[in-house]
Amino acid sequence: MTTKLLQNCGKCGLCLSVCPVYKILKEEQASPRAKLQLIKAYDNNILASSDLLKEIVSKCLMCGSCAANCPSGINHYSKFMEMRKKMVGAQGETPAIKSLIYLLGREYRLKFGAGLARTGQKIVPDSFAKTFKLGNIPLKNFPKLNSIPFRKANDEIILPYKKQIGTVIYFTGCATNYLYDDTGFAFIEILKHMGYKIIIPKDQACCSIPLLFHGAADKALKNITTNINALKNHDADRILVDCSTCGEALKNEYPRMIENQGQDPSHANKIAPKVMDALSFIDQNIDRLEFDSNFTDKLSVTYHAPCHTRNSFGSHIIAEKLLSKLPFINYKRALDVDECCGGGGTFFYEYPEISKKMVDKKIENAKAVQASLWLTDCPVCRMNIAGNLDMDDRLQVLHPLTLIHSALKQI
Numbered sequence: 001m002t003t004k005l006l007q008n009c010g011k012c013g014l015c016l017s018v019c020p021v022y023k024i025l026k027e028e029q030a031s032p033r034a035k036l037q038l039i040k041a042y043d044n045n046i047l048a049s050s051d052l053l054k055e056i057v058s059k060c061l062m063c064g065s066c067a068a069n070c071p072s073g074i075n076h077y078s079k080f081m082e083m084r085k086k087m088v089g090a091q092g093e094t095p096a097i098k099s100l101i102y103l104l105g106r107e108y109r110l111k112f113g114a115g116l117a118r119t120g121q122k123i124v125p126d127s128f129a130k131t132f133k134l135g136n137i138p139l140k141n142f143p144k145l146n147s148i149p150f151r152k153a154n155d156e157i158i159l160p161y162k163k164q165i166g167t168v169i170y171f172t173g174c175a176t177n178y179l180y181d182d183t184g185f186a187f188i189e190i191l192k193h194m195g196y197k198i199i200i201p202k203d204q205a206c207c208s209i210p211l212l213f214h215g216a217a218d219k220a221l222k223n224i225t226t227n228i229n230a231l232k233n234h235d236a237d238r239i240l241v242d243c244s245t246c247g248e249a250l251k252n253e254y255p256r257m258i259e260n261q262g263q264d265p266s267h268a269n270k271i272a273p274k275v276m277d278a279l280s281f282i283d284q285n286i287d288r289l290e291f292d293s294n295f296t297d298k299l300s301v302t303y304h305a306p307c308h309t310r311n312s313f314g315s316h317i318i319a320e321k322l323l324s325k326l327p328f329i330n331y332k333r334a335l336d337v338d339e340c341c342g343g344g345g346t347f348f349y350e351y352p353e354i355s356k357k358m359v360d361k362k363i364e365n366a367k368a369v370q371a372s373l374w375l376t377d378c379p380v381c382r383m384n385i386a387g388n389l390d391m392d393d394r395l396q397v398l399h400p401l402t403l404i405h406s407a408l409k410q411i
């Protein structure tokens with residue numbers, strides 16, 4: 001496999017031109033093609049494991065831009081995940097990442113951890129919250145955790161306001177469940193207005209992408225099986241996600257992971273083609289929504305296209321078109337709308353200097369179009385962008401679903 005991988009790489013350098021890390025560091029060793037060469041050398045026992053090798057391989061946002069643009073069809077993504085697993089096995093993991101993996105590995109642990117973190121948010125002194133940072137983000141800039149997990153706050157089955165035209169499953173992911181329930185409540189309302197019955201399976205777990213990205217494939221498998229079981233038992237037209245990283249997991253990684261385990265991938269294969277991102281679904285059903293005609297002043301809005309929306313779904317173009325045609329929006333396209341913001345799961349925490357350069361440039365370009373709202377359909381991008389804004393930047397960051405819901409005509 002590795003030999004074939006190397007043969008396929010024509011060293012054209014296209015992956016360098018789209019790699020956000022390379023664009024900042026401008027060092028060959030930070031490039032996707034160099035990572036591939038190092039992986040090959042390691043697999044062929046030419047290169048030994050070391051902290052430096054682990055760092056070079058890990059200095060990557062797992063954005064998927066290299067794979068999406070490689071003319072030789074190399075799947076960097078899966079090679080990087082395999083290599084990260086080997087590196088964690090050989091070099092170990094930091095305590096912070098180990099703790100995160102532990103929490104995400106089981107839903108009850110995550111629920112407990114979210115509860116603890118929420119209590120911590122209430123009692124931590126302001127002075128500490130202003131000065132203590134995770135990566136570049138002061139604690140005070142992190143969103144308040146949901147008072148009740150989103151799935152607990154909602155019934156498993158929700159009926160539409162009008163005549164039912166179909167059924168959808170809503171895969172909420174961890175972020176909506178524990179962090180950004182405004183996104184979830186808005187999506188439910190939008191779907192009810194459209195006429196869809198909504199199923200929110202209670203027994204969902206983390207999509208497992210963070211575990212896979214940190215080389216914890218073994219721990220990810222338990223969650224993957226839980227999610228496949230939760231989704232396969234419901235009959236629905238579509239499985240909707242409000243986070244394209246969850247979508248990437250359900251659509252592309254689950255079938256591959258299950259097959260790699262030598263298990264029957266038929267359920268994962270049936271689930272994958274039903275997965276759709278929220279904005280594409282709204283775009284297809286836009287005629288079913290009625291907007292409040294009192295919304296006379298158009299809101300000036302800009303957008304950040306998350307990497308997985310772009311590289312896994314290719315739906316960033318649909319998202320921008322949708323925002324441009326909504327009657328209450330004056331869409332202002334930022335110069336670097338589809339550049340990575342530097343959030344990248346835990347990248348913002350592990351490599352704050354690189355991440356800061358990326359997000360500062362995004363902020364500069366968003367401010368240049370003089371929008372008042374900045375929309376993005378990825379919770380980590382939202383957290384990273386909002387966390388790095390200053391009060392005087394006068395930009396509010398939201399998921400597009402929240403804004404669309406707020407403009408709906410009341411039923």
Ligand code: SF4
Nearest residue numbers: 009010012013015070
């Ligand atoms: S884009 Fe693909 S073929 Fe070109 S250098 Fe990168 S990995 Fe190699």
Ligand code: SF4
Nearest residue numbers: 019060061063064066
């Ligand atoms: S996944 Fe993104 S950050 Fe990582 S090497 Fe590829 S383009 Fe660069």
